[in-house]
Amino acid sequence: MSTPGSTPGSTPGSTPGGDDHAGPAPAADPQPAGHQPGYTVVLLDAALDPVAPARPIVEVADPFLTGWLGPHWRRADPPFLLLLPYPSDDTGIGGDPPLAYASDAIGYIQVRVHIAGHWHYRHPHTAVEVLGPGVRAWVQALDPAERRRVRAFRIDGPGIERLLHIPAPVPLGVAEVTPYARGERPGFRIRPIPPAPPPARRLADLGAAPPPPGFAEAALHTGFVKVVMEPVVAAELERDRPFSDQVEQGGFLVGEVFADADAPETFIVLVRAAVPAEQVGASFLHFTFTGDSFDAIKARLATEHQGAVLLGWYHTHLFPATDAMGLSSIDYRLHFTTFRIPWQVAGLVNLDGPHRVLRWYVRRGEDMLLCHHQTRGARP
Numbered sequence: 001m002s003t004p005g006s007t008p009g010s011t012p013g014s015t016p017g018g019d020d021h022a023g024p025a026p027a028a029d030p031q032p033a034g035h036q037p038g039y040t041v042v043l044l045d046a047a048l049d050p051v052a053p054a055r056p057i058v059e060v061a062d063p064f065l066t067g068w069l070g071p072h073w074r075r076a077d078p079p080f081l082l083l084l085p086y087p088s089d090d091t092g093i094g095g096d097p098p099l100a101y102a103s104d105a106i107g108y109i110q111v112r113v114h115i116a117g118h119w120h121y122r123h124p125h126t127a128v129e130v131l132g133p134g135v136r137a138w139v140q141a142l143d144p145a146e147r148r149r150v151r152a153f154r155i156d157g158p159g160i161e162r163l164l165h166i167p168a169p170v171p172l173g174v175a176e177v178t179p180y181a182r183g184e185r186p187g188f189r190i191r192p193i194p195p196a197p198p199p200a201r202r203l204a205d206l207g208a209a210p211p212p213p214g215f216a217e218a219a220l221h222t223g224f225v226k227v228v229m230e231p232v233v234a235a236e237l238e239r240d241r242p243f244s245d246q247v248e249q250g251g252f253l254v255g256e257v258f259a260d261a262d263a264p265e266t267f268i269v270l271v272r273a274a275v276p277a278e279q280v281g282a283s284f285l286h287f288t289f290t291g292d293s294f295d296a297i298k299a300r301l302a303t304e305h306q307g308a309v310l311l312g313w314y315h316t317h318l319f320p321a322t323d324a325m326g327l328s329s330i331d332y333r334l335h336f337t338t339f340r341i342p343w344q345v346a347g348l349v350n351l352d353g354p355h356r357v358l359r360w361y362v363r364r365g366e367d368m369l370l371c372h373h374q375t376r377g378a379r380p
Contacts, residue, residue, distance in 0.1 A: 044151060092152075135153050201261060221370045249316050359373075
């Protein structure tokens with residue numbers, strides 16, 4: 001089911017790790033929704049019958065798009081919304097009443113803002129994230145009798161009913177575990193083993209300078225982790241490594257971690273290598289790892305990077321960097337569920353034609369904050 005608006009030169013299911021590790025082919029192409037007639041959002045009751053007249057999907061997405069991108073998205077070349085046939089774990093909107101999302105085959109919407117030959121934004125979000133604010137405002141504006149009936153919402157439009165679920169890549173060595181009955185427990189317990197405390201070093205020991213005064217106090221910044229890159233890593237990520245301009249790519253960061261001897265309870269990570277991930281997930285949607293990705297990096301740590309540890313991950317975004325847009329909600333979810341050691345970091349490379357911007361983030365509470373970064377030996 002080919003439609004206009006598919007990303008040129010890419011197919012859903014291609015992977016950022018290269019042609020050797022292609023992901024599963026999808027059952028249907030993306031559906032172009034922006035500036036296209038016929039795609040609507042419908043409010044449903046408990047029997048999945050419409051409660052109110054359908055609204056155009058762009059109208060419902062407007063609160064999210066304007067809040068996230070500002071009003072200039074309205075000048076984008078069509079189509080600026082692509083409905084992606086990949087299921088998502090984001091299946092409803094909380095609140096009173098909670099609302100279920102009934103178009104589960106369309107788990108994501110890629111937002112594309114292309115104006116006058118230049119990409120301003122190109123990234124997927126869950127369908128619930130894009131439509132949720134508009135749906136909630138719509139429900140609140142209904143009369144009380146209609147509002148009490150609303151229990152779900154869905155997307156309607158050409159071809160939606162023919163979209164199928166896409167299976168995720170299945171890693172090797174999977175075993176099914178039968179759930180225990182109520183009150184039963186296994187005869188063993190699993191608990192995480194905390195990492196050993198890292199040795200103490202100073203930034204000066206690594207040929208690095210302290211962050212500028214006030215950096216950690218700025219909004220959305222932190223001094224919890226300072227990132228120092230070996231020159232070869234900085235050159236690759238900032239300039240030399242070829243990255244696709246069609247699909248997100250990424251991998252693992254390896255090196256050393258130290259307790260900062262000059263700032264108690266903070267850390268320095270020394271990034272010695274940025275290793276492209278193997279066996280990654282479908283990158284038309286977003287960058288993701290599989291269990292086999294981690295098996296491969298563990299093997300490389302044991303052979304090619306002895307003594308190094310897994311510092312975190314990096315990946316690309318296919319649009320220019322702005323202060324307002326860093327890691328996406330999808331990136332947050334990946335980091336929070338996968339890289340759980342407090343000092344593990346996420347590197348983000350924004351691609352804008354030949355120009356790149358590299359930023360580093362670490363988790364603090366429920367947010368990802370900017371870290372100061374520099375190249376080893378490049379002290380001012």
